[in-house]
Amino acid sequence: MKYLSPFTRRDGLVSFSGDPFREIEREFEKLFGSWPSLFESNGSSLTFDSDRSPVSSWYENDDAYVARFELPGLKAKDIELEIKDGTLSLSAERKTRSKKEKSEASYSYRQSLSLPDGVNEADASASYEDGILAVNIPKAEKAKPRRIAIK
Amino acid sequence: MTLLNILSKEPASNEVADKKPAKTQTRYFRPRYQILDTENAYSIEVDVPGVAKSGLEITLEDGVLEVVGNRSWKAPEDWKSIDNSYSEVAYRLRLAIGDSVNDGGIEAEVEDGVLRITLPKVEDKKPRKISVK
Structure with missing residues (x-):
């Protein structure tokens, strides 16, 4: 099981907490896989500020x-x-x-x-x-x- | 003269990204953006207000997509800036896209200060249904 689920914490089982940054981080991780050093993870979202x-x-x-x-x-x-x-x-x-x-x-x-x-x-x-x-x-x-x- | 009283102004939402080496003196904002993940493509929407088509440079090198947006408008010399905004700074966004994208099929368009880049997924990265026997 360990080998089948190296990314579960990031990508799968954590429920959406309502924090937009968390969700967008997950989007990046899906997109960029294992290259976190290149994530612009504090990039902002277009949609969340009301x-x-x-x-x-x-x-x-x-x-x-x-x-x-x-x-x-x-x-x-x-x-x-x-x-x-x-x-x-x-x-x-x-x-x-x-x-x-x-x-x-x-x-x-x-x-x-x-x-x-x-x-x-x-x-x-x-x-x-x-x-x-x-x-x-x-x-x-x-x-x-x-x-x-x-x- | 009364100074302009700007009510409810929030701090600049974009931070100033890293500087290039001293010789160019160019400063960059990282623009706001969002990524939409659809079945066949990733779609990146980047806010680049003030940038016309001619001011955009989009490059893909070693799996890193770089978007640079230079503004088409500059204040005339005899205008005095009366706040300290960064509004004449260029935009730059770098995103690692790795090998999940079909490089040849990337398309971009800009309208009303919003850049949309469509990155088609390579076939084997599309979601695949596995049937249970």
Whole structure:
């Protein structure tokens, strides 16, 4: 029996504990057999976080603030973006294939951010490409840097 | 000026992977990914937001699949970054796939920042039913 079951602890008899990392580790072990040294075992899963704030990066230039949100796997029409009273709200639902064949899983991205003073909310614009949502929020005229000539 | 107050921002979910030797200065994130195991193939889905088709390099060498994703967008020089995100860092994922995959049949496509790689299983790795007499 010993020789027939060298991998039982990893692959067979341990019941799923509800810990996503445990399950994904088992997936790797099935896939990669006896090469654990090459496992990227703390690689993360696409499906298990329920409400997740997307990774974002922010820039400022003379005319605007620009936010870039990482939202892979969506279509532009599935993203809801709202700016109201100095707050930017973003929500989107992503569908992914689940581990069970032919079924779907989904999770949502959700985030609310306070915008700085002196922005022109009405002229904000956004675009979505290659999984990145770019939001451009123009500065109000009075907040732009102004050169002052020295006489 | 008021600093942007980013509410409920979680720490960057991707850790910074190892650095290459100093000469290239390239830093990598390990992207999020999941592996789906179906009867005939493994399917790997990798989140690579910001990477277009032209920015992807996928290689298979000595049983190790390497995916490198370079972003197609860079902030113009006169833009000031106002948080310390890693968002301009390239992605790299290395997976040992051993000999369970039919190398010739590997296919990849990228859409909306998600890369899907399909790795067909070699015949003798497919599940086989053994009938009980």
